[in-house]
């Protein structure tokens with residue numbers, strides 16, 4: 001079988017939006033489903049952790065050289081659009097970015113995706129995280145997901161059979177989301193202007209001028225994580241080059257030269273302080289790869 005293309009000693013800080021981490025011994029770039037299956041088999045045989053990579057907007061990497069099977073979705077970008085009456089079915093491979101989906105949504109004036117428009121995600125990462133905003137999440141507009149389990153079996157799953165929750169999906173347990181079908185309706189409203197409004201709101205609330213990994217913690221049922229962190233004195237709290245943002249207490253930002261160890265210490269300090277103050281155990285939203 002053809003060897004899947006890979007690069008060696010890849011700088012992990014280039015593979016996550018907060019720009020931390022050491023090096024990946026190898027990063028693989030599969031181009032089709034067979035190559036992904038091949039890499040799954042390799043990770044099982046070599047007893048190495050299988051780590052799919054999207055945009056890296058919810059992921060942070062440890063320092064040092066990490067010897068996992070890192071699987072980039074950069075070369076999985078096929079997109080197919082089928083129109084049936086007023087509905088558009090968009091089939092996107094894992095590496096298709098939300099930016100690309102937004103351009104399709106604008107072109108055909110489709111509704112249902114506007115709330116997600118500013119999230120810096122890939123389709124694969126968004127399905128795994130069940131990414132969402134303004135009360136909507138990607139699971140609301142999903143029709144189907146193609147997922148490969150760690151035995152290499154390919155499952156074509158209707159979205160209604162998948163147990164999605166708040167920033168959770170069964171895919172967080174492992175395997176690879178290969179593609180997804182979104183179902184969107186042609187709108188009567190001007191969707192481009194709705195998207196513009198959402199983007200402005202994000203700009204106002206989020207520290208988009210600095211490298212960040214988005215929300216660090218999920219919102220507990222009691223109160224938003226940002227509120228709890230602010231009360232616990234974490235807003236603007238800095239260790240080394242890393243801090244909880246002055247603009248949004250739940251966003252970690254890299255102020256320049258921020259290291260993984262600073263980030264980890266900040267997370268642990270926040271968890272301890274909120275635990276002591278409110279007896280609430282914060283649940284991490286960001287994914288740490290060590």
Ligand SMILES: Cc1cc2nc3c(=O)[nH]c(=O)nc-3n(C[C@H](O)[C@H](O)[C@H](O)COP(=O)(O)OP(=O)(O)OC[C@H]3O[C@@H](n4cnc5c(N)ncnc54)[C@H](O)[C@@H]3O)c2cc1C
Pocket residue numbers: 017051052053054055056057058059073094118119120121122123124125126127128129130131132133171174175176177178206208212213214215287
């Ligand atoms: C500025 C900013 C704003 C954000 N705003 C929001 C928001 O409003 N709402 C929200 O929900 N999130 C938000 N996020 C977080 C993040 O964008 C989302 O979680 C997004 O879905 C992550 O997508 P990704 O492609 O970057 O995933 P990654 O960070 O690359 O990966 C996330 C996890 O999924 C796994 N994964 C990636 N691709 C696959 C695949 N194909 N198969 C299996 N596993 C895979 C990874 O191994 C990792 O565990 C924000 C982040 C930033 C930086």
